[in-house]
Amino acid sequence: MANNLTQLHHSLAAQTAAAADISAQLNQSRKQASLLSLSAKNLSVIAVRIGQEAAGLKVLSLFYDEFAQKSIKVSNKINQLSANIAANSVKRWRSELFQQKVEQVLCSQPQHSQDLLVRKLQLRQHSCLQLKQQTDTACQTLEGYLEELLTFMQSMQVIAINARVEAGNLPLHKAQLDDLSEKIDITTRSILDNVHACQHRMKDIK
Amino acid sequence: MKIVELYKNKQHSWVMLGRDETKPDKIIDTNQYLISHHEQAILLDPGGIELFAPMLEALVKILPLEQIKHLFASHQDPDIISSLGLWDQVLDGAKLHSPWLWEGFIRHFGMEHTKFAPIPDEGGSLNLLGLELQFIPAHYLHSSGNFNVYDPKAKILFSGDLGAALEPIDSPLFVEDFNSHISKMEYFHQRWMPSEIAKQDWIKRVRELDIEMMCPQHGRIFRGDKVTQFLDWFEQLPVGIANQTSTELDSKR
Ligand SMILES: [Fe+2]
Ligand SMILES: [Fe+2]
Numbered sequence A: 001m002a003n004n005l006t007q008l009h010h011s012l013a014a015q016t017a018a019a020a021d022i023s024a025q026l027n028q029s030r031k032q033a034s035l036l037s038l039s040a041k042n043l044s045v046i047a048v049r050i051g052q053e054a055a056g057l058k059v060l061s062l063f064y065d066e067f068a069q070k071s072i073k074v075s076n077k078i079n080q081l082s083a084n085i086a087a088n089s090v091k092r093w094r095s096e097l098f099q100q101k102v103e104q105v106l107c108s109q110p111q112h113s114q115d116l117l118v119r120k121l122q123l124r125q126h127s128c129l130q131l132k133q134q135t136d137t138a139c140q141t142l143e144g145y146l147e148e149l150l151t152f153m154q155s156m157q158v159i160a161i162n163a164r165v166e167a168g169n170l171p172l173h174k175a176q177l178d179d180l181s182e183k184i185d186i187t188t189r190s191i192l193d194n195v196h197a198c199q200h201r202m203k204d205i206k
Numbered sequence B: 001m002k003i004v005e006l007y008k009n010k011q012h013s014w015v016m017l018g019r020d021e022t023k024p025d026k027i028i029d030t031n032q033y034l035i036s037h038h039e040q041a042i043l044l045d046p047g048g049i050e051l052f053a054p055m056l057e058a059l060v061k062i063l064p065l066e067q068i069k070h071l072f073a074s075h076q077d078p079d080i081i082s083s084l085g086l087w088d089q090v091l092d093g094a095k096l097h098s099p100w101l102w103e104g105f106i107r108h109f110g111m112e113h114t115k116f117a118p119i120p121d122e123g124g125s126l127n128l129l130g131l132e133l134q135f136i137p138a139h140y141l142h143s144s145g146n147f148n149v150y151d152p153k154a155k156i157l158f159s160g161d162l163g164a165a166l167e168p169i170d171s172p173l174f175v176e177d178f179n180s181h182i183s184k185m186e187y188f189h190q191r192w193m194p195s196e197i198a199k200q201d202w203i204k205r206v207r208e209l210d211i212e213m214m215c216p217q218h219g220r221i222f223r224g225d226k227v228t229q230f231l232d233w234f235e236q237l238p239v240g241i242a243n244q245t246s247t248e249l250d251s252k253r
Helices: A002-050 A052-108 A115-168 A171-205 B049-062 B084-090 B100-109 B178-192 B196-207 B225-235 B246-252
Strands: B002-009 B012-018 B032-037 B040-044 B068-072 B095-099 B115-119 B124-128 B131-137 B147-151 B156-160 B213-216
Touching (some): A115 A171, B002 B049, B002 B213, B012 B049, B040 B124, B084 B100, B100 B115, B178 B225, B213 B225
Parallel strands (some): B095 B115
Antiparallel strands (some): B002 B012, B012 B032, B032 B040, B124 B131, B131 B147
């Protein structure tokens, strides 16, 4: 039994670390999404300067910004969720440790088994179950958010391809537009990498 | 875990809990104390997280746990109170009396159900169903916010890290020969205690108390004239030695 508990404590510690990790990664992604939003605005300014010729580019820049804003929001939500998961696993660790110690006392001193101890043990068992359920739900939501972020980034990549095509029709501004597309591309890929890393890390939480 | 009754007078008792044989080797041995008066009790320096189970095991043999209404932490060290997050789950709405200075630090050990009762720098008291316990300032000895507990009825002073000795688990409970005990206390007091002024201040304060027993958080208990012997010895002991050379130390003796 002691071994099982040690394993549980290790897995709770791993859970806390993984949640903290995800939170850190997503914090990074949020900063990058802000950069994306800035790039989208730059694109929009350039399109306006070019005028009617770049009407298509203007529309694309709006899409860009919209996805960037959405990504910031989702990253914030993921951050909050992973913070909750980490806090939950610390609570669970404390509660599991308490149960372990009390069970030890009840086993070694059965003649002194006090009602209070038995009651507290049951209470903790119950609250641990609740904490576990809360973590499970939070994990499901978090996975959903990660999936959403992934879709946003994939959409961004599609828009980037279209933007390059549009740039091809505007030879005077091609260099400038290509440069901007490149920046967007790099940032998007970096966020995608982050999301994949987080999805991988989720294994330690579940 | 040894359970030793130090004082008993009708509904008033002092029990020492310590010398736990099950404790991991590298963890410093600690003495915990339980003062009971009628149907209420206070646990002094409840100990580290590793000690929680043996302490609980000992306490269920002594009293109904509901009677423990108060906890006292002389300062913020882990050997004093890192078990708080676990006591917090077993005691309903107990009060933790501790230096105000450490509240934000001690809460890191986990404190959801326990109420923090801050002791101001000048000290204070606690009425345990008619028994007046005094919190005696012992700041900078060694912790910058630190208190002793004095029971004027039992004439016992719980002195925390003062009078502490670093000893093996099977050491006797009481100091019998003071001179041979010095070597077990000397380095601890010189290295852990940082302030000469605080030391003299505390000695002066404690000399005014009528003490029959001085109970430290580590090592052996001082009885009768051993208490004065300790104060006299401590008075001339150079403290805060980390940055001093042995020649400097010798010249101070
Ligand atoms: Fe200490
Ligand atoms: Fe100590």
